[in-house]
Amino acid sequence: MLVVENLSKVYDNGTAALKDVSFQVPDGAFLGVIGLSGSGKSTLLRCINRLIEPTSGRIIWDGVDITELRGEELRKVRRKIGMIFQQFNLVKRSTVMVNVLSGRLGYTNPIYALVNHFPKEDRDKALAALERVGLSDKKDNRADALSGGQQQRVGIARALMQEPTMILADEPVASLDPVLAHSILDQLEVLNREDGMTVLCSLHYLDLVQRYSTRVIGLRDGRLVYEGTREEIRNMTDEDFKDIYGQEAERITPGSIMG
Amino acid sequence: MADAPPDFNPSGGPPQDLPDLFTPEETIKRNPIVTGLLALIPGAGHAFIGRSRQGAGYFGLTVVMGLLLYWAQVTTEFEVFPGLWIVLLVVAILFYVFTIFSAVSLAGDAEKFYPRIALILILSFTYLLGWQATEVNLQKFFTEFSDTFDTFSRILWPWNAAIDPIEDVLVVSTPFLAPCPDDPIASSMSELDNEFGAQITLEPGCGVMNEDRTEEPGTDLMLVGTGFVPNTEVVLWWEDPIGEDFRPNYDGETLSVVTDADGNFELAFEAPRYNTPGQAVGIQEHEAVIRQLIDITGYELSENFLLALNRLIITIFQALMATSFGIIFAFPISFLAARNLMWGSPLTRVIYYAVRFIMNVSRSIEPLIWAVIAVIWVGLSPFAGVIALTIHTIAALGKLYSESIESIDSGPIEAVTATGANGLQTIMYAIVPQIIPPYLSFTIYRWDINVRMSTILGFVGGGGIGQILSQWINQSLWSSAGIAVWMIAITVSVLDYASAELRKRFV
Numbered sequence: 181m182l183v184v185e186n187l188s189k190v191y192d193n194g195t196a197a198l199k200d201v202s203f204q205v206p207d208g209a210f211l212g213v214i215g216l217s218g219s220g221k222s223t224l225l226r227c228i229n230r231l232i233e234p235t236s237g238r239i240i241w242d243g244v245d246i247t248e249l250r251g252e253e254l255r256k257v258r259r260k261i262g263m264i265f266q267q268f269n270l271v272k273r274s275t276v277m278v279n280v281l282s283g284r285l286g287y288t289n290p291i292y293a294l295v296n297h298f299p300k301e302d303r304d305k306a307l308a309a310l311e312r313v314g315l316s317d318k319k320d321n322r323a324d325a326l327s328g329g330q331q332q333r334v335g336i337a338r339a340l341m342q343e344p345t346m347i348l349a350d351e352p353v354a355s356l357d358p359v360l361a362h363s364i365l366d367q368l369e370v371l372n373r374e375d376g377m378t379v380l381c382s383l384h385y386l387d388l389v390q391r392y393s394t395r396v397i398g399l400r401d402g403r404l405v406y407e408g409t410r411e412e413i414r415n416m417t418d419e420d421f422k423d424i425y426g427q428e429a430e431r432i433t434p435g436s437i438m439g
Numbered sequence: 440m441a442d443a444p445p446d447f448n449p450s451g452g453p454p455q456d457l458p459d460l461f462t463p464e465e466t467i468k469r470n471p472i473v474t475g476l477l478a479l480i481p482g483a484g485h486a487f488i489g490r491s492r493q494g495a496g497y498f499g500l501t502v503v504m505g506l507l508l509y510w511a512q513v514t515t516e517f518e519v520f521p522g523l524w525i526v527l528l529v530v531a532i533l534f535y536v537f538t539i540f541s542a543v544s545l546a547g548d549a550e551k552f553y554p555r556i557a558l559i560l561i562l563s564f565t566y567l568l569g570w571q572a573t574e575v576n577l578q579k580f581f582t583e584f585s586d587t588f589d590t591f592s593r594i595l596w597p598w599n600a601a602i603d604p605i606e607d608v609l610v611v612s613t614p615f616l617a618p619c620p621d622d623p624i625a626s627s628m629s630e631l632d633n634e635f636g637a638q639i640t641l642e643p644g645c646g647v648m649n650e651d652r653t654e655e656p657g658t659d660l661m662l663v664g665t666g667f668v669p670n671t672e673v674v675l676w677w678e679d680p681i682g683e684d685f686r687p688n689y690d691g692e693t694l695s696v697v698t699d700a701d702g703n704f705e706l707a708f709e710a711p712r713y714n715t716p717g718q719a720v721g722i723q724e725h726e727a728v729i730r731q732l733i734d735i736t737g738y739e740l741s742e743n744f745l746l747a748l749n750r751l752i753i754t755i756f757q758a759l760m761a762t763s764f765g766i767i768f769a770f771p772i773s774f775l776a777a778r779n780l781m782w783g784s785p786l787t788r789v790i791y792y793a794v795r796f797i798m799n800v801s802r803s804i805e806p807l808i809w810a811v812i813a814v815i816w817v818g819l820s821p822f823a824g825v826i827a828l829t830i831h832t833i834a835a836l837g838k839l840y841s842e843s844i845e846s847i848d849s850g851p852i853e854a855v856t857a858t859g860a861n862g863l864q865t866i867m868y869a870i871v872p873q874i875i876p877p878y879l880s881f882t883i884y885r886w887d888i889n890v891r892m893s894t895i896l897g898f899v900g901g902g903g904i905g906q907i908l909s910q911w912i913n914q915s916l917w918s919s920a921g922i923a924v925w926m927i928a929i930t931v932s933v934l935d936y937a938s939a940e941l942r943k944r945f946v
């Protein structure tokens with residue numbers, strides 16, 4: 181169970197990106213996070229693994245207050261939270277294999293980093309993760325030689341190396357075309373359903389939100405303005421959606437709910 | 440100096456400044472007469488009609504012109520012929536009048552504006568004065584160009600000085616004792632120790648040398664040779680008691696003679712100038728030596744060619760050492776000078792500014808000046824050059840390195856941090872892979888620059904090929920200098936090409 185209580189974030193330049201946000205995510209949920217660009221989705225997700233320091237509020241995960249953690253404790257929690265990014269955030273010049281292995285850094289002895297060494301079992305894990313995302317044959321390619329969809333699958337493989345129990349996905353498919361978007365989200369769905377990972381995923385399209393989410397929260401200008409269950413989302417009309425999301429909201433294929 | 444592209448920063452050149460100075464400003468309509476009166480102070484009229492930037496410009500220009508005019512009159516550095524000074528004065532006055540005229544006409548009619556006249560006046564003033572100040576002399580430039588031909592051709596084609604012939608020389612010598620023993624020797628004869636049967640006889644076989652302290656001439660000698668190669672030159676040498684060979688010198692002339700058809704010759708001369716060292720007691724044994732060049736059996740690289748090559752290798756190593764030392768310091772410094780890494784806390788920001796400041800200062804001091812300081816510090820040696828280059832390299836690479844850190848993608852840092860990696864792991868897996876290629880590229884480029892710079896540092900005592908080149912230039916050994924110049928040119932262009940090729944692979 182993830183509990184976010186009265187979370188606020190004010191950036192150094194005075195921008196209030198999150199204002200008193202509170203919500204709960206049961207274990208095993210697929211939480212869709214929706215909101216206009218600039219509404220605070222990325223800030224929210226990054227506060228959960230402390231890539232961004234919250235200004236106030238608490239984030240309690242399995243009874244531990246993440247906002248209180250320091251140093252080694254924080255890193256131990258981070259390695260249980262995988263993260264996937266819109267821009268994939270791979271090290272472009274490194275190989276696919278090295279990118280995937282870097283997901284294991286939270287578990288390896290930091291001294292190994294100086295000589296670029298990973299234990300044999302980690303290498304085997306990396307091969308298995310690449311197998312799982314269907315990229316075994318690309319392991320020695322440079323990351324930037326891959327297509328966008330393939331890069332995002334490397335991103336997923338990297339997250340898998342963490343053996344996470346929660347995955348934060350910040351608009352994971354916003355840079356991909358619709359077919360690839362479904363393939364990536366299908367993979368996240370498998371992780372959610374079969375591996376029991378909790379997924380927090382910000383999304384742009386109503387179809388995708390309806391198709392994949394079991395719960396939804398909506399943000400506007402840093403405030404939580406909507407919270408709904410699976411049934412409530414499925415029954416949402418475009419109008420309801422636009423109400424929260426703003427007028428620019430759209431479907432990938434108007435009128436159809438894919439599945 | 441040689442490293443133009445990344446550190447060269449043209450400091451506010453005129454092309455950018457001029458249009459700004461002459462950008463029309465909003466003109467306020469004012470009484471032309473009042474404006475004109477105010478304009479007697481250059482620029483004040485323009486300020487009055489709202490064109491204060493333009494006014495400030497004209498004021499500054501008038502002041503500078505006045506000061507230069509004064510300097511042209513009092514300086515003794517160069518001769519300003521009176522006519523020129525009058526012309527300059529007229530141009531300056533015209534400019535002054537122009538500023539008044541410009542202000543008045545602008546006050547009356549906002550459309551009119553004559554920047555071009557000002558520009559023409561300023562340019563004429565500048566170039567008239569500049570021509571004199573730099574003593575441009577076109578007559579010499581064209582008529583005396585031919586003076587350089589000899590030097591030039593020897594520098595351009597120095598290769599005859601790059602090789603020396605290997606000579607087969609017949610050497611025959613016979614003793615000469617100084618002073619004479621109690622029982623004087625009438626003549627001495629060489630041993631027969633060559634296949635030609637060549638021998639010399641010296642008469643007398645003892646006597647006195649031409650010594651400074653006695654102020655007496657040396658003994659008159661007659662040297663007769665037989666059995667030498669016919670019709671070929673023989674040269675007189677002398678070997679002193681410690682075995683040093685030298686060619687006796689008589690008022691700047693050395694002695695040689697051509698053998699006759701039978702291979703015989705005669706040579707009359709005075710025992711050569713030689714000061715017997717004070718500690719040498721008793722009779723000293725000298726040798727009269729005859730050398731005859733019989734054959735040239737081959738060629739070998741000349742001593743100066745080998746010396747230049749030797750110094751060239753030193754130069755390349757100097758550049759290598761300086762680049763390596765530079766990297767060792769520049770690498771950690773680059774992290775301290777990277778804005779994106781140091782912007783976190785006030786303390787790191789202070790460090791960032793301090794590091795940047797020190798780097799900028801040391802980079803703006805030319806390596807040539809560092810070399811002069813280093814020569815005082817560690818003496819004339821290649822090490823002085825290494826110190827100078829290292830200082831400059833740290834500053835230059837530190838800047839380039841830190842800029843490449845500033846331009847890295849922060850996404851991977853975020854992603855690797857999110858996996859639970861610690862600081863060291865994040866640097867090794869998210870930052871280092873991104874900075875290695877630009878670092879390598881900049882480093883190779885720097886080595887290339889350092890080779891070029893170290894050749895110049897030799898001129899101020901920084902060792903390497905530059906030092907031997909400056910020595911040869913001072914001794915007017917143009918062919919040897921030419922060899923060094925060619926070696927530098929070839930090395931620099933090969934390195935230039937190689938470094939460009941190497942760098943391509945890291946972009």
Ligand SMILES: Nc1ncnc2c1ncn2[C@@H]1O[C@H](COP(=O)(O)OP(=O)(O)O)[C@@H](O)[C@H]1O
Pocket residue numbers: 191192193195196197215216217218219220221222223224
């Ligand atoms: N590093 C930052 N510094 C200052 N303001 C920021 C920073 N990152 C985001 N913001 C601002 O915070 C608000 C929320 O941004 P973000 O969380 O990126 O929204 P979203 O992901 O929903 O587009 C925006 O107004 C954005 O401009």
Ligand SMILES: [Mg+2]
Pocket residue numbers: 218221222223350351
């Ligand atoms: Mg975002």
